[in-house]
Amino acid sequence: MNIETTTQADATNAVVEARNLDLVFPTNDGPVQALKDVNLTINKGDFVSFIGPSGCGKTTFLRVMAALEQPTGGEITVNGMTPDEARRERAYGYVFQASGLYPWRNIARNIKLPLEIMGYSKAEQEKRVNEVLELVELSGFGGKYPWQLSGGMQQRASIARALAFDADILLMDEPFGALDEIVRDHLNEQLLKLWARTNKTIGFVTHSIPEAVYLSTKIVVMSPRPGRITDVIESPLPKERPLDIRDSPEFIEIAHRVREGLRAGHSDD
Amino acid sequence: MKTLIAVLTVLSVIIAFWYAACLPMNIKGVLTEAERAGAEVTPAGAKERRDLGEFGLVLDNRFAIPATWAQDRPRLPAPHQVAQELWKTTGAMVLKGKMMSKRSLFYHGWVTLSATLLGFAIGTGLGILLAVGIVHSRVMDMSVMPWAIVSQTIPIIALAPMIIVVLYSVGVQGILPKAVISAYLSFFPVVVGMVKGLRSPDGMQLDLLRTYNASTNQGFWKLRLPASMPYLFASLKIGIAASLVGAIVGELPTGAVAGLGARLLGGSYYGQTVQIWSALFAAAILAACLVALLGLIERSVLKRMGMGA
Numbered sequence: 001m002n003i004e005t006t007t008q009a010d011a012t013n014a015v016v017e018a019r020n021l022d023l024v025f026p027t028n029d030g031p032v033q034a035l036k037d038v039n040l041t042i043n044k045g046d047f048v049s050f051i052g053p054s055g056c057g058k059t060t061f062l063r064v065m066a067a068l069e070q071p072t073g074g075e076i077t078v079n080g081m082t083p084d085e086a087r088r089e090r091a092y093g094y095v096f097q098a099s100g101l102y103p104w105r106n107i108a109r110n111i112k113l114p115l116e117i118m119g120y121s122k123a124e125q126e127k128r129v130n131e132v133l134e135l136v137e138l139s140g141f142g143g144k145y146p147w148q149l150s151g152g153m154q155q156r157a158s159i160a161r162a163l164a165f166d167a168d169i170l171l172m173d174e175p176f177g178a179l180d181e182i183v184r185d186h187l188n189e190q191l192l193k194l195w196a197r198t199n200k201t202i203g204f205v206t207h208s209i210p211e212a213v214y215l216s217t218k219i220v221v222m223s224p225r226p227g228r229i230t231d232v233i234e235s236p237l238p239k240e241r242p243l244d245i246r247d248s249p250e251f252i253e254i255a256h257r258v259r260e261g262l263r264a265g266h267s268d269d
Numbered sequence: 270m271k272t273l274i275a276v277l278t279v280l281s282v283i284i285a286f287w288y289a290a291c292l293p294m295n296i297k298g299v300l301t302e303a304e305r306a307g308a309e310v311t312p313a314g315a316k317e318r319r320d321l322g323e324f325g326l327v328l329d330n331r332f333a334i335p336a337t338w339a340q341d342r343p344r345l346p347a348p349h350q351v352a353q354e355l356w357k358t359t360g361a362m363v364l365k366g367k368m369m370s371k372r373s374l375f376y377h378g379w380v381t382l383s384a385t386l387l388g389f390a391i392g393t394g395l396g397i398l399l400a401v402g403i404v405h406s407r408v409m410d411m412s413v414m415p416w417a418i419v420s421q422t423i424p425i426i427a428l429a430p431m432i433i434v435v436l437y438s439v440g441v442q443g444i445l446p447k448a449v450i451s452a453y454l455s456f457f458p459v460v461v462g463m464v465k466g467l468r469s470p471d472g473m474q475l476d477l478l479r480t481y482n483a484s485t486n487q488g489f490w491k492l493r494l495p496a497s498m499p500y501l502f503a504s505l506k507i508g509i510a511a512s513l514v515g516a517i518v519g520e521l522p523t524g525a526v527a528g529l530g531a532r533l534l535g536g537s538y539y540g541q542t543v544q545i546w547s548a549l550f551a552a553a554i555l556a557a558c559l560v561a562l563l564g565l566i567e568r569s570v571l572k573r574m575g576m577g578a
Contacts, residue, residue, distance in 0.1 A: 068476050087482055094480040096473050104495045104574040113491065117483045145575045165481075 015079060015169060015201045016042035016065055022073030023060060023227075033226035034060045035071070040220065040229065044168075047195055047202045049212035050220045051258060052265065057227020058205045058220075062171050065203060066094055078169070090118060092169035093162030097177050099154040101146040101161075108133070108142030111161045118165055132160040135194055152183040156190070163198070171203045176211070185243060188214055192241055209262075213237075213255045214246060221258055223265020231261035284348050288338065293323035294345040295337040300326065302340075303333055346543045354547040371527070374551045380528040381516050382555060384444050388451020389512040393505065395452065396459025403460070404467040404493070405485070414464075421457050425450065425515065430522035446523075451515030455508035462504025466497025498574065502567035509559045517552060529555075 023035040035057045042048050050058035063069040064076060067083035078086035086092065093114075101110045108129050115125045133139050136156040146154055155175055162170060176184045188211060195202055206212050212219050213235070221231040235254060237245065245251055297318060304310045311329045312318060318326060327334065338347035346354075355374070362373040369376045399417065402409040429450050436446045470492050478488050520530025529552050536545035 063476075066480055068479060087480065090480075090482055092480065094477065096477065098473060100473055100477055102492070102495065104498075104576050106575060114481045117478070117481045117487050117491070 013044050014041045015044050015046070016040070016076070016203075018061075018064075018074070018076045020074035021061075021064065021071050021076055023057070023064060023069060023071045024073075035064070036226035036228045038074070038227075038229055040232070042201060042203065042218070044201055045199055046218055047204065047216050048218045048220060049204045049206055049216040050222060051206055051209065051212045052222035052227075052262065053207070053224055055224035055227065056222040056265070057224070058222050059173055060227060061222075062173055062203055062205050065169075066092060066171055090165060091167055092171050093165065093167040095155075095159055095162050095170070095172040095175045097174045099146070099151075099158035101154055101157060103146055106143050106145050107138065107149070107157050110146070110157060111142075111164050114161060114165050120165075128164050132163045135163060135197070136160045137190065150183075152179050152187060155179065156187065159191075159194075163194075163200075167200075169201045169203065173205045174207070175204075177206070184208075184211070189243060191215065196239065209255050209258050210246060213251060213258060214241065214243075219254070219258055221261035221265070223262070230265045231257070233257055233261075287348050291337050291343065291345050291347050292327045292334060295340055295343045296323050296326045296330070296333065298340060298344065299333045299336045300330060303330075303336065308332075342540050343542055346546050350543050351546045351550060354543045355550060358547065359551075374529075374532070374547070377527055377529050377532050377548070378551055378555055381513070381520065381530065381552075384447035384516040384519065384528070385451055385509070385512045385559075387444060388448035388453075388515055389455050389509050391448060392452035392455030392508060392512060393459050396456040396504070396508070397463055397501075399456070399460050400463030400467060401489075403464050405489075414460075417457060417460055420453070425454060425518050426521075428453070429518050433519070433523055447516050447519035447528075450519040451512040454511040454515035458504045458507040458511065459501070462500045462507075463497055466500025467493045469496050469500065495574065498571065499576070502563065502570075505567075506560050506563050509563060510556050513552065513556050513559065 018038050018040045021035055021038040022033070025032045025034050038057075038061060040061075050061060052058050060069060064071050065078060065083055067087040076083060079089070079091050081089065081091075101107070102113070105113065111129045111132060112125045115128060120128070129142060130139070133142055136159055138153060138156055138160060141149065141153065141157075146157070149157065159170075159172075159175065176187050179187070192215060204212075204215060217235050217239075219231075219233040219235060220229055221233070222228065223230045233254060236250060237254070297315075300310050300318060301315050304313065304315070310318075310333075312321070337343070338350070340346075343350070358372060358374040362368055362370060362375065367373060369379075399409075399413060403414055404410075432450055432453070433446045436442070436449065467489075474492060474496075475488070478492060483491070517528070517530040517533070520528040521534055529548050532548035532551075533545055536542065536548060
């Protein structure tokens with residue numbers, strides 16, 4: 001960890017800084033370059049979407065941020081620390097595509113899971129569970145078991161679980177990928193509200209262009225073989241976004257640019 | 270209602286088949302006895318009949334058919350004979366207030382059951398401990414698992430006498446040697462089931478705990494152990510049946526005087542086939558009760574855990 005990067009990160013308000021990041025997976029068919037020369041800065045309070053076809057390394061990059069994968073080259077800092085140090089500091093909450101709720105715990109006790117592990121007091125656990133249940137609009141469902149809830153509600157519960165311990169960074173790996181479009185629209189709206197209220201930094205992997213454009217302040221377009229960033233789009237859309245903003249010319253223009261970026265990434269394989 | 274009819278149909282087919290099987294199995298013995306008692310038998314003389322087909326003999330001597338279901342020491346006792354013997358050695362003893370007399374199957378059943386339960390407890394405990402070790406240590410996975418598998422390839426009937434002799438030579442006797450044999454049979458399904466159960470959480474679940482910076486210990490108590498419960502109960506049901514077999518087998522080589530195994534052995538010494546069959550049924554009923562009991566415990570535990578949807 002070099003000090004220069006740390007000070008620089010503090011100065012620029014950067015939460016995540018990736019410089020020339022490389023990651024090569026050894027596989028039976030030879031090495032696979034999952035990430036090549038990735039440079040990216042995520043600032044505090046950003047909502048960053050990663051979009052691209054499968055194999056472009058968007059999930060891998062998220063996992064590198066969370067110290068679930070080790071990069072093979074380059075460097076990355078999270079809150080001025082290595083990702084693994086940040087993980088030990090419990091700097092982020094992670095939401096997976098599946099809710100991963102424990103079937104033997106009801107929703108409240110599922111949300112308590114990270115709190116128990118981190119040693120919060122019983123009273124504090126209780127308080128936080130109620131807070132986050134309210135945030136994801138699931139108040140009153142704490143006593144239900146996962147199988148009694150719809151897929152969308154389960155995913156909201158898993159977001160509540162990730163929010164419960166006040167991590168500043170929320171990493172979401174296609175959290176709404178398995179849900180139908182109507183539920184997804186609703187959850188997108190809720191997620192934006194939640195982001196506005198909590199002021200978290202969010203990393204969000206998706207392969208839906210409208211979803212990426214609607215949610216993000218920054219859209220990172222990636223392409224596969226090797227996984228790399230082809231375009232970074234700073235969204236000019238206002239922070240307040242009703243669903244019908246998706247019919248506005250600005251929205252359509254950004255969506256167009258994303259599509260172009262994706263196509264450019266595809267043309268050379 | 271429909272399932273009840275189906276179940277009864279299957280049951281009655283089995284019983285009908287059993288009664289039918291008694292005819293050829295017992296006909297020769299019956300005819301010998303009948304001839305001795307002065308009845309007309311075709312053909313006459315046990316020697317003439319020795320090489321004849323049983324079915325032909327039944328057809329030629331239809332008068333003897335009822336007797337094939339009522340012999341004292343038949344080759345194959347009829348269902349009602351077994352049922353009568355079972356009642357005589359269980360319910361009837363209870364009515365006479367001699368539930369724990371030496372002739373009662375409750376007495377013998379309890380002797381076997383106590384060894385079974387002790388062996389099951391040892392086997393289950395050992396199995397769970399081994400599984401925890403195997404899941405957490407690669408060295409144990411590679412060094413213990415092959416031996417556990419090899420241990421089950423040795424026929425228990427060959428091993429049981431040696432276990433008893435070895436334990437006897439170090440002064441261990443009574444219920445414990447039987448329990449050891451019983452544990453030897455029951456630990457294996459528990460090891461296999463628990464290893465699978467403790468490993469059942471997928472990569473995502475483990476990654477999630479990693480993002481919480483959870484310790485291995487926390488991962489075990491909060492994720493792996495609860496996730497393994499359905500697997501554990503499946504293994505326990507196999508394990509308890511194996512335990513019972515182990516306890517019975519453990520009674521055979523010692524010439525034990527008490528226990529279901531002793532009843533089997535005694536029956537075969539004296540040609541008491543009815544006694545053998547009733548002991549067999551007692552063992553089967555006992556096993557069924559134990560498995561059903563575990564099923565009830567499973568239902569209530571999983572329900573309390575919220576998994577019994």
